[in-house]
Amino acid sequence: MGAVATDTSTGRQTGRLPSEVTSFVGRRHEAAEVKRMLSASRLVTLTGVGGVGKTRLALRVADDARRAFPDGVWLAELAELDNPALLAQSVTEALEIRDHSARPPMDVLIDHLRDRQTLLVLDNCEHLLHACALLTDRLLREAPQLRVLATSRHVLGIGSEQTLAVPTLTLPDASGPRLPTGAFAQCDAVRLFTERARAALPGFTVTDANRDAVEGICRRLDGIPLGIELAAVRLRALSVQQLLGRLDDRFRLLTTGSRAVLPRHQTLRALIDWSYDLCTEREQLLWARVSVFAGSLDLEAAEAVCSGDGLPREEILDLVTELVDKSVLLREEHGATVRYRMLDTLRAYGRERLEAAGEEAVRLRCHRDYYRQLAADARAALFGPAQVQWFTRLQLEHANLRTALEFCYDDPAECAYGLGIAADLLYHWITSYYLSEGRRWLDDGLAVCPEPTGARARALWTNSWLAIIQSDTDAASAMLEESRAIGERLDLEPVLGYSALYSGMVAMYRGDAEAAITLYEEAVSRHRATGDPVGLALALIRLSLAHSFIGDSQRAIALGEESLAVCDAYGEGWHRAYTMMALGVEVWRQGDTERAAALERESLEFNRSLDDPLGVGVNLEVLAWIAATERDFPRAARLLGVVRTVWRAVGAPLSGYGHLVHYHEECEAAVSRALGKTAFNAAVKEGSRLSYDEGLVYALENVLPAAEPAVGERPSPLTRRESEIAQLVAQGLSNKEIAASLVIAQRTAEGHLEHILSKLGFTSRAQVAVWVAEQSRTALADGKTRSDTAP
Template sequence: MPTLGLPDPEGPRPSLATLAQWDAVRLFVERAAAIVPGFELSEDNRDGVELICRRLDGIPLGIELAVVRLRALSVQQLLDRLDDRFRLLTLGSRTVLPRHQTLRALIDWSYELCTEREQLLWARVSVFAGSLDLEAAEAVCSGEGIDREEILDLVTELVDKSVLLREEHRTTVRYRMLDTLRQYGRERLAASGEEAVRLRRHRDYYRGLAADARAALFGPAQVQWFTRLHLEHANLRTALERCLAEPEQTVCGLDMAADLLYHWITSYYLGEGRRWLDQALALCTEPDGARARALWTDSWLAVIQSDIDAAAAMLEESRSLGTRLGLEPVLAYTALYSGMVAMYRGETRSAIALYEEAVVRHRATGDPVGLALALIRLSLAHSFIGDSPRAIALGEESLEVCDAYGEGWHRAYTMMALGVDVWRQGDTARAAALEKESLAFNRSLDDPLGVGVNLEVLAWIAATERDHTRAARLLGALGTLWHAIGAPLSGYGHLVHYHEDCEAAVRRALGKPSFNAACRQGARLSYAEALEYALEDELPSGETAAGGRPSPLTPRESEIAQLVARGLSNKEIASSLVIAQRTAEGHIEHILSKLGFTSRAQVAVWVAEQHRTSEADGELPPGDTV
């Protein structure tokens, strides 16, 4: 099905004149002017026009049929009513071929050009959200009319007919279906009586994928799994929704949300993960092992968010269940996370005892994940009380555990912990090298929590070296990052006093005007620029005050961007604003296009940058947001 061109969603926002030259927009404006005399593209309507064209996937007939509705609707009203595009777009000229009189008829015609098996695959693929890979298509769409071995050839045919769009993702290929074709396919699937079966297979496949990722967490395939989960986030979210919507599947949803722990903490989905776990725990009240595991899982997210009282309550219940049911892994993890709670509350000796208990228990269960985590935290605790030899020994032991499994994420956090103690000993050069090595890995994984802690330590190192301007810039960048994550020092709250000491020293050294100016400069760095500066010690060439530019978003889009930054799903955004979910999705698509982004995580960071720069321009110190 041919489509007309639109601006690159990954590129910069085009000017009004440039936007008007794109084929899809030009067609819309030409047809609209014929129906509404005097209609023209303007700054007021450009966002709605472009978003309508995107929502219709640039399909010429869809655009022409939509424009007809301008006889009675404004551009914004038309956009808001596009949720059921097939019902809305039913008016066509009687002078054209019948198959081109409605959007449905056009897609009917395209559908009829496919073979029976291609039609069947088209309908079945409609259960996927976002995109899918070949393995997922084989697992979910095969059987009852399509052999698994036929899927590859059928996918190829649908790509050739533009029903599926091929997308390159590093070493893998994924497939995406235009939303218009997805909605059509879903209606066909429902009519066939297969919808429930395919939705169940989709749910089960992604439930299994989450479990497989958790099992492969501590090993050489770790980064590939984290990346894959990120690409599959929309499908994982859909699977969780289905699990928790069916009473007999809620325990599966609870297990799945717990299995995705590292997906939640190595991304900007921290708040979303917490909500899934809270929702599942509210539904699954049976005092069993699944609940015990979900409780300690949720407690770590709460610790990262500095919600310490909630974390402590969950850990108490989890420990009680673990004791009563004789679940040694549960007792090991509750000891570990209870140690984090104790450290946050300033109870260092109690924390050390709990961490030591966790080390013993994790050794006994043979769990390298828990062992590495416990060793990292125990190393930081001993560093905190000035016992450097013990801190270094524990850190080196953690490295040995990680290296034995070819693991990278926990190893990066171990290097961070070692960097803290080496800095405390006064070896700033070696400390900086450790933090930068850790930061390089966390950047490759796009782990904002790990990146944040690395930037913190690098700021402390800069202050120790009397490079006060660099320290202030890093503090400014950190304010933006922590605001985006919603988790100051990401679960390492006992280190806050180092941050406070650093800020106070740098403020005294530079004086208020210079300190605030350097903070503003750091706050205005993009995420990528901040990491480049942290690693290279020099500001990126052409550094600009991104926050000084006016927002390209409309007030409505800004409101939705704020909700995206808070981690709300499309469904939750729609409910909050009392709009259709598809309308919310359309706004988000346009936000991504305007900002030149490809993910919600980038939107969250951008929102935080805007917020942070506004505060900096108002001469607010970074301590007010960190």
């Protein structure tokens, strides 16, 4: 997972780049040249053969350039994307743009970047060259402060493009005088070999005895970084001299004795061939089969997709370990889990081998079947204590889910499976950055699977919710009408329950509360009869809001409390947070602003831990209304500014809760009258300038960000509430005890702990405790230093 960068002076998020797993060697001249080119041109493309280090150079330059781009430095990794039609959507996801509108992703991108001073790194463009060129050209024309740093084996071919062919790493001049060993060891190619060799063979160093062999290896590999790294791993089993001998044999065979210098792509291919040949037959099989994964995978996926036909499932773990040791697979930690990633060059090689063996279609189907089951399992576990973990896992698997869907839709005989996967992923689409993409998958599946089946009926009501969130109620109504017709024809009670529920939402959106209540009551009855807690909780929440809207306070509270009971019986958190939001609205209407604020804050805490912008937006709205009722008009205006930013990102104000808009309008009018137009606009602007995280801290804790930390202070990556929870973890308190201490739900505390572990890159509570202790010691040391140096 990429690391979030933060401007330490403001606490504002400035982008997301992956952390460097291994050291960055050399490239001082190239890095300086790329920076110079970026200062003069808005598009710089780094070209070169696979494995030459284009990505590493781009990321190093981007990281160094953060201060020049106050609105962020962002990486869009394109190696795992095969469909050019999804390019703009993938870039919006990379920029973490929360937009749930029905607008084309390209329009969303342009609106987001138009007034921002941003650096966008487009990595691995060569297989999407035309699409990347069109996207980049339009973005640069529409967003005048945007700069793009691209990596590709071929230039994009845009008029304003400047290019740098990334050279291989430097070696000593073969025709010059012999360098002393110490100076020789500082050459970039030799330094890289030495550092990677030490990872395989601790204590390795370049000496007078082995320097000729080291130089021979680096020359034989043409100074290609990937080649040097793959070769250095072999020192676990070979001496430097043996390694050079094996390379000589490999390349002499390739050129049939020719003394000509090998083309670099041939050199790398020969080295990968050699790495492949040095693997056992079963390691080779796993290498080829893992190539069907996009992005990363975990051990469970490898066991399910890659086993069989010569690979016993029980051997997969050992084989994965061997491929990690050989640098074929890269190990990555994501919280408490470990995932594996293959470099694009090695993945493409593996796919060639898989195709040559006639196994590609079989393994892609195994991959599809695994992720089809994963989506179904996630849907089944949706309403329960594992909810947050499932949401997180699906985000990590998004590239693989996309690959599975593409496999289904490429074959008309498989499209029904794809429609089922897309429907199962409903909550993945609405709790992440993928709502528009989810709707496209469902639209495409419905277009090619017209048969009136139960699966189509479920996909129709699923897609209707996405349409409602996007305020496309006409499309939602048409889909719900067809879904209900299929449900009645096939006597499908769950379909009828959800069709009634979402039809109620459409009616409420259109202002027909009476019709909405009738439909919601039908949904409650049907879901209660079928024992579906998800549909029941959703229907109860909406019915509570509807009764609140018409002024039936007693019924609204009773329905909200029933929904809480359903959620608590299953240990569920997300629907519970929405229930508290709904109760907060009614309690506020009754005049109990203190209790209403407490309900909204607890709901906001959970929605924030889940990173659900829709829930966050509604919570912020209600907190603004509460502040206005309490006559804290400056706070109300700032919160209206914060929520304005959220709704702009989501793409629709009060998305899915349009009947609440009149409360927003009344609040805005009242606050504007109380403050006066000038002061009101200034306070709203102050709120809208806060970053997403800053806005949530203000909403929860009524604290605005400090302008600048004092000299010597080290800003914490944690929010105030997260720091508070980290302190309690360090004291040894359990999640249950933390929740009791802070008077929040245990699920909310667990969500915060997940965020703490993710932000700090930790996997255990013990690491958090050590970090807290170190922060305390640092703060004491800083305080003593300032005291000692004070005048």
